[in-house]
Amino acid sequence: MNITWPNFNRNQLILAASGAIVIILLLFALLRDSGNVVTLDQATKLIENNQIEKAFSDGDFTYFATKENGVVKIASSQLPASLTSHLVIEPKGGNGWGWFFLFFALIGGAGYWAWKSKLGFEDDTPIESPVVKAPTEAEAPSTNVTPVKSTVRFSDIGGIGDVKEELEEIIDFLRNPKRYYSFGARMPRGVLLVGPPGVGKTMIAKAVAAEADVPFFYQSGASFVQIYVGMGAKRVSELFNAAKKNAPAIIFIDEIDAVGKKRGGERNDEREGTLNQLLTEMDGFEDTSGIVVIAATNNIDVMDAALLRAGRFDRRIFVELPTATEREAILNKYLRAIPHELSISDVAKMTVGFNGASLAALVNEAALLCMRQNEIQVKIEHFLAVKDKVMFGKKKIAMLSDEQRRYQVRYQAGKIFAATWFDLPYEKITLTNDAITPPTAEPQLCHEIEAHVRVHLAGIAASHLRFGEHASNASHDLSVAKDLVHAMVYEYGMGSTVLPKAEDETKLTDRLYQEMSALLERHEKIVSKFESILDEYEQISKSLAKATMNEIL
Structure with a gap:
């Protein structure tokens, strides 16, 4: 027998939720132990001043109903027998669990009766399980792609002089595209930032958008890999369509290797479909569209050759671990708001292999240690004390003795x-x-x-x-x-x-x-x-x- 599962309207749901809240409040009031705990000295004073009106015990605690302080309690093991020998201590009544089970039995029975009457079937009629439909592409969650306004500037990032020079041309193009069009030149459609984790690839992309004063569309490569067939390709299409409406604009795809790995070997139709859509979109917009795609990866070796060819990601910028001079510039940025008395160049020399993220962690740990020691300025000793802590917390960064x-x-x-x-x-x-x-x-x-x-x-x-x-x-x-x-x-x-x-x-x-x-x-x-x-x-x-x-x- 086919049945129609009941659809509860909004008012019924609100009524049910309100009833549940009332039940929870009643049970809390019924079951909670409201006695305030007092010390032995406080209990002694209450007894000696004849403040006790009634005394009762549940074994673990002894309760006193007082004239001024309401009900208070103290652990029975703390009370000497001589102190309460003149008091009549009655056993405490039930704690309300019987009411609790009775109350829920009534509620459960009423709920079952209402549900059964709503369904409208006989007791001996078997219930057929409802058929659960798998979500189709049209039912899959949709995304609302909106740009963000980047507030990160190149002045906020230290130690990226070489990278900045490479990107200034892109910034100038986004500011003055007509200058390049009139000369017959075109800018690279895609810029690939390659480097180990923590060197600031995402911050660099945000800085480009802020310096050029254009909308910034951020997506991670993993966000395109969906459980719904065709959803990844749909998200790529939505991203590029939104960028075209807001041109000139920057699209930034972080960890692009998640979706741009080499095709072949183990087959993944959804990922390959998403990659094909990305390749199509990068071929699809004109040179005059004013869109620049910036992507970041930790491992360029695994990326598909079609994505790296000229006309797509045809400009590659390698963001390396900072040198001593660059580390000094980064440390100057992080220490400018922190009181310190040290040689920043000495800190830079002792942090070979640190990236920007680990330098930020090092400065923060040194500042926290300085505060814990109630000192007013960060010194080299604080950095030496926390270096190992930061070092062993950063697995993929080579620290050199x-x-x-x-x-x-x-x-x-x-x-x-x-x-x-x-x-x-x-x-x-x-x-x-x-x-x-x-x-x-x-x-x-x-x-x-x-x-x-x-x-x-x-x-x-x-x-x-x-x-x-x-x-x-x-x-x-x-x-x-x-x-x-x-x-x-x-x-x-x-x-x-x-x-x-x-x-x-x-x-x-x-x-x-x-x-x-x-x-x-x-x-x-x-x-x-x-x-x-x-x-x-x-x-x-x-x-x-x-x-x-x-x-x-």
Whole structure:
């Protein structure tokens, strides 16, 4: 038998809710223990002053009904028998739980009767379960895409001089688009900010919107991945349509790799549909639309090639961990409102590997420690005391001790020498990071791939020449070198024979390592000079490295 489930109107729901509230209040008044707890001294005074009108006990507590203070209670174990020997203490009555169960039994019976009469069926009639429909695309939740007005300025962000220069052109375009149109030039449609977590990619995008004084549309890549089929693509379309209505505008997609991963392998139709819609939208708006898409990612290697090609995200800006000078600028921003007596440059030198977020946490922890110690100014001692606390709370940030720093300087100096010697493309190499472009040109010549392998082995070779060992930070370089050698032997036929042999990988890797080690040993003077520069400035540009090498050779 098909039945119609009852639909309660608004008045019935309000009446039911009101009744529930009244029941809860009545039960609270009925069941709550209203006696105020008193101390033994207070109870003694009440008894000695003849303030007790009635006394009763429930075993755990003894209650006194007083003339002026109402009902008070004290733990029975605290009362000496001599104090209450002249009082008649009666057992306390029931606590109301019987009324509680009776009350709810009546309410439950009335509710069941009302529900049954509303349904209108006989006792022996089986109830058919209602069919629950899965939500369709039309029923899926819709989004209301609205822009925000960014209040973050470049002046609020320290240590981003290089990034700021790259983005000033975008800001000028959004302010004066006609200047570029009349010259026949077009701005990049997409700007991809690449860097580790915590370096301020989101703040940089907000600063661009604020400096250009345009609407800012923020979305995270994860927000496009929906459980409803087609909903992710719909959200992408809504986002771009809203931006077009508010042009000139900036669309910022944070963690874009969540939706822009390489296609193939494990199939995800919903994510691929969303990515296809994003690609279509970025191709769909004209060069004169006044829309710039800025995206951020921690891992550019996993992104789909179609998203990175020219005409989409054709400008990439790498936001690296700050150097000592940049950390000093960031610390100046965070400390300007905090009373302090310290050398900010000293704090900057002791925070190798800290990003902007961890520097903010360090300053805040130092300020809190200063307040706990009731001091009026933050000192270097406060930073030294909380550094470990911040360090171990930031898992993916490499913090270097003095000994680790010496190893890291030597390791990176070896890589700088190799990358400069073989003239591989890079802008700068820092103490904690390097951006050496992997070989991508086709066809790749054998000596070009070998040069890249040598660079990835150079840090290990340089460390062994100086210290006789190397650190675990070589794992990434060693993994890249192994992948390149494997491809040379098994994919490109560049081993001892065209057909691959298992021992060819070991022989090729050993030969390239020995050659790199001998080259570094012959030019130890250049490597040592790179160490000195890296130790002082924590970065070396390619132009400086070439000039230094040419000066010594």
